[in-house]
Amino acid sequence: MNTYMTFTAYGENAEPALADAKERVQELESLWSVTDEASEIYRANHSDGQSVEVSTETADLISFALDMAQKTNGALDPTIYSVLTAWGFTTDAKQVPSQTEIDRLLPLVDYTQISLAGSTLTVPVGMELDLGAVGKGYTADLVTELLKSQGVESALFSLGGNIQAIGSRPDGSNWRIGIRNPQGDGNLGVLEISDAAVVTSGGYENYFEDADGNVYWHILDPATGYPAHSGLQAVTIISPEGKLSDALSTALFVMGAEKAEAYWRENGGFEMLLITEQNEILVTEGIAQQFSLNDGRTETVREITR
Incomplete structure (x- = not known):
């Protein structure tokens, strides 16, 4: 997820719960990384248009991203990755791409072309999914679910500035x-x-x-x-x-x-x-x-x- 994360939890089960939370975050990163060749997203992006099977977590996240893309009329589009790369925001080699390059890549930005049927994902040739605009938030939701299931009633964590609070502070404020x-x-x-x-x-x-x-x-x-x-x-x-x-x-x-x-x-x-x-x-x-x-x-x- 390429970011710094901090987790704070209170209560007698806090320490083992946070250890499980760290493991969970690492599991999700291994599923959704756009650069890890073993991840499900990388595999789908480099499948030459062939369908791939993905986990429940990945299917749920992609379904949510596509739904939000539709609801926001494309203001959020999880297929923007190729254009982000052209600007260098994914490689740290930042540059202003030519209009010709942007014109070439824009047809590849179209969330409606992504096919998800159950756990079967199909990314058209040349397109690339990037779940960076929703991945940290969904991770926070899953970590919240995990911590609550272990009895944590007060916690605060930050995933690269994404703040998630469970309950209130220990003093009730x-x-x-x-x-x-x-x-x-x-x-x-x-x-x-x-x-x-x-x-x-x-x-x-x-x-x-x-x-x-x-x-x-x-x-x-x-x-x-x-x-x-x-x-x-x-x-x-x-x-x-x-x-x-x-x-x-x-x-x-x-x-x-x-x-x-x-x-x-x-x-x-x-x-x-x-x-x-x-x-x-x-x-x-x-x-x-x-x-x-x-x-x-x-x-x-x-x-x-x-």
Whole structure:
């Protein structure tokens, strides 16, 4: 999953439960890695269009990713990997690809061409699946399920910034999650949550600058093949499920504030905090009272209502 992870759990079964959680994460990584030749995703991506059998976990994750791609009208597309590679975001050899190269690759970005029938997965020749926009979130959900099954009632873990909370703090108070300042060090404010997943996507997470000072980040618009410029600096999604928060943090960043608000009103099931390029903070009504700016911050906070 190519990220740093931390796990904290409380209670008498916490230590053995965390050992099992670590093992579970490693198992899932071995299934979903796009670079590990032994993984199910690598095998499907390099099958020359032949069908392959995958595990229940992989089938469930791909099914969810394809469903979210459909619900977000392609703002989230798990077949974007070849274009990400052209930009160098998967290899650390970051570069601006030619328009010719993007035009050649864009026809390979089309989630509707992926076939999943039960546990049988078919990836067309030339296309490549990448579950990076949902994998950490789904992993967090499975780890949550595992820890709860072992009696853990209070835990907090971070999978590369994907925050998942089980219950509340041991003293019964909410967990306090910092909301990062996308334009510099430190946090803008604090979000208080319990029993929830908090996932943030922002252009500041993985980017590069060319010789002319132009900034390019890793969140690409599947419709254009270029970094998504939607008027947002960061999107934070709060929901009961890590996979939903993970998927929507990317998709709504691509959509922009207006479409994100419309999506929230139409679908529900989650809350969000948006930071615009004008440094305005938009917070949905369900978490408006749980977010507070740090002392000294002067950003405008606007509540989004139904």
